[in-house]
Amino acid sequence: MSGNPGNSLRALSPTPPERGSFPLDHDNECIIQMQKYLNCMKLVGNENAPNCRLLAKEYLRCRMDHKLMDRDDWNHLGLPRDLEEESISRDKDEHYFGQGK
Template sequence: MASGAPGGNFRTWTPTPPERGSFPLDHDGECKEQMMKYLKCMKFTENKNAPNCRILAKDYLKCRMDNQLMDKSDWDSLGLINLPGDKEQKTETIKEKKSLGN
């Protein structure tokens, strides 16, 4: 039996690069500990997007940024803001209240 699209219409598939560019491998294991903690959390939560796993994801990505394994990005653009225990979140909230006059 032949494989392909119905009717024998074979189309070529052109892969597209990732949206954020390359993601070099961590050959030296600089961020392996953070990665393993994150993967363990994901396994424990059955791959749910739990806040505790998101904190570990943020730690892992911070390690990668600090070790030049990925470009530095804002946490907002990575979707990792307002996590439990974020110091930045508390500071921003205080600044917002002061600017509003509360």
């Protein structure tokens, strides 16, 4: 007799995080950006300050550039787009949808 309820032999399988897992920064490629962000959070008492969000964005950009996480849209990460990215997106929209006459 097995001690499992329902006599199930199926192994428990862990589920990955919703956003997926990503490698640790073993080579400290983004440690400077991480430290700046953590220092900012410490200064503002862990509040969601705009200047800290910009540092978080720098850190995430570093991680993306070094293939430590998948590229994702800033809106999906809860961060605003850069002005340059906004103008590129607007140009694409105008190309596909016309200039809103």
